[in-house]
Amino acid sequence: xxxxxxSIPCEIRVVSRPKNNIRNQNRxxxxxxxxxxxxxxxxxxxxxxxxxxxxxxxxxxxxTHNQRVSLRYFLSGFATFALGYTSYIARQWIxxxxxxFLANLFLVFAPYSIFFGLKWRWGERVHIHKHLPVLSxxxxxxxxxxxxxxxFPDSLWVxxxxxxxxxxxxxxxxxxxxxxxxxxELSGERILLYSLYYGLANFALMPIVFxxxxxxxxxxxxxxxxxxxxxxxxxxxxxSLFLFDxxxxxxxxxxxxxxxxxxxxxxxTNEFKRTINAARRHNFSICIILCDIDTFKSxxxxxxxxxxxxxxxxxxxxxxxxxxxxxxxxxxxxxxFIIMLGHTNIxxxxxxxxxxxxxTRHIFVPTRDGVLSFTASFGVSQCGPELDSEACIRAAxxxxxxxxxxxxxxxxxxxxxxxxxxxxxxxxxxLRPGLFQGVQK
Numbered sequence: 245x246x247x248x249x250x251s252i253p254c255e256i257r258v259v260s261r262p263k264n265n266i267r268n269q270n271r272x273x274x275x276x277x278x279x280x281x282x283x284x285x286x287x288x289x290x291x292x293x294x295x296x297x298x299x300x301x302x303x304x305x306x307x308t309h310n311q312r313v314s315l316r317y318f319l320s321g322f323a324t325f326a327l328g329y330t331s332y333i334a335r336q337w338i339x340x341x342x343x344x345f346l347a348n349l350f351l352v353f354a355p356y357s358i359f360f361g362l363k364w365r366w367g368e369r370v371h372i373h374k375h376l377p378v379l380s381x382x383x384x385x386x387x388x389x390x391x392x393x394x395x396f397p398d399s400l401w402v403x404x405x406x407x408x409x410x411x412x413x414x415x416x417x418x419x420x421x422x423x424x425x426x427x428x429e430l431s432g433e434r435i436l437l438y439s440l441y442y443g444l445a446n447f448a449l450m451p452i453v454f455x456x457x458x459x460x461x462x463x464x465x466x467x468x469x470x471x472x473x474x475x476x477x478x479x480x481x482x483x484s485l486f487l488f489d490x491x492x493x494x495x496x497x498x499x500x501x502x503x504x505x506x507x508x509x510x511x512x513t514n515e516f517k518r519t520i521n522a523a524r525r526h527n528f529s530i531c532i533i534l535c536d537i538d539t540f541k542s543x544x545x546x547x548x549x550x551x552x553x554x555x556x557x558x559x560x561x562x563x564x565x566x567x568x569x570x571x572x573x574x575x576x577x578x579x580x581f582i583i584m585l586g587h588t589n590i591x592x593x594x595x596x597x598x599x600x601x602x603x604t605r606h607i608f609v610p611t612r613d614g615v616l617s618f619t620a621s622f623g624v625s626q627c628g629p630e631l632d633s634e635a636c637i638r639a640a641x642x643x644x645x646x647x648x649x650x651x652x653x654x655x656x657x658x659x660x661x662x663x664x665x666x667x668x669x670x671x672x673x674x675l676r677p678g679l680f681q682g683v684q685k
Contacts, residue, residue: 287333288468290326292475310364311489317361317372318482322475324354329471344393348407349386355414356382362418365485366425385410404454412447415440432481432488439481446470501575503553504560512574512582513633519586520631530627531593533583534640535563535600538619538652540579547611554609555579555618562607566600582637590626590659597622597655605653619653626659 328350335343360372372378385406392399392406422437450467457463499511507515523530537559544552556579563573563581576582585593601622609616623644627636639658647656 288472290329290333292472294323294326310367310369311486313369314361314364315486317357317364321354321357321361322479324350324357325475328354341390341394345386345390348389349382351407352382352385352410355411355418359414359418362422366421381410401451401454405451408447408450412444415444415447419444432485435484436481439477442477443474446474504557504575506560506564506581507572507574509574509576512572512576512584515572516584516633519584520627520633523586523627524631528587529589530631530636531585531588531590532625532627532636532640533585533593533597533600534576534623534625534637534644535581535583535597535620536644536648537579538621538648540618543616543618547613547616551609551611551616555616558607558609559604559618559620562603563600566596566603582640590624590657593624593626594655594657597624601653601655621647621652622655623647624655624657 328347331343331346331350334346356372356378360370360375363370388406389403392403396402419437419440422433422440426434426437449470450463453466454463457466499507499514501508519530522528537555540552540555543555556575560573560575560581563583567573567583567585570586572584574582574584583596585596588596601620604620605617607617609618621644623640623642623646625636625639625643627633643656643658647654650656
């Protein structure tokens, strides 16, 4: 009996030892799996940000200086997000305070980089390294997080509020600035605004998730999954900016004359029709001035096409400076230009044509042989009661032809559909009818 009693506890002790070992092994395996899952999520976020940065690097380069600088800031924003998560996962190999400092430094810096990228898009040429308040905020938040970690180890809740609160302030500032710039044409920036709302919602949600999570891994997994979604959303929004820029660039090229940067004939025709429709509704008058540089072919033949291009540029610049902001000046073809004047009667249009004719005589173009001056002829017409755009342009063309036939360097007017009448002969026209005034050395 005694032997039997003695054998039972021995058997129990032998059996209980492997059970404890199995429990410990299972716990270790679970912890190891959690570490693997955490690392996998962090690596996914890092790779997503690096992929976004690389995509920005390979965006086509046909853009302005401001857009190129903006692109670099967007690229650095995603790259610093990746560095922030890399610093977080590197705490296994570097001192924990260093990991905390670097992770906060990069995560706080990243939205500022995006903000300054938008500033450059808006024409505000300010670099982040020259902005002392931003640098103070980034470094100050990072040092504060390290101090809280060292002296208040249980302050993770406070540190979470500080980090996400700071990010929410930066995003809110961007949203406020962006909303002031929105209009119907800036669809890319509207998409960006919605993505920023998503980021702001994440920053508000994460402290709540931290508070209700029973285990840190739940909070970390939620933060990382939302971070991955955020990268995709933000990347789509930023890419939409450049896609809209690209569309606008091609559209502007299709309606702009490359030599003068004035609207081309196609754009003028569309705007003229739109103005005609508005004139029918609101009953206002429209006048057309058609102008042509006199004997322009002789300039190309004598001085070369580069000098001819200079003549066209100087003449177009003078035309643009001579009209109101609502008027449209376009290159109609070759050395021929056209001006549309809304809310203008025939007398005012004629006076403007006379002033432009006078200013043309005082344009001087430098050449290898000296300074070249030239003249131009002008035809003026007013759209009739039927508001026929083609008839109005034909009337101006007839007046221009009359100016050419009667000596050039003058203004002719078509009134009420009658035969074009030249104005009083200009002295310059009498002395040098239709010829370039030559070179002054």
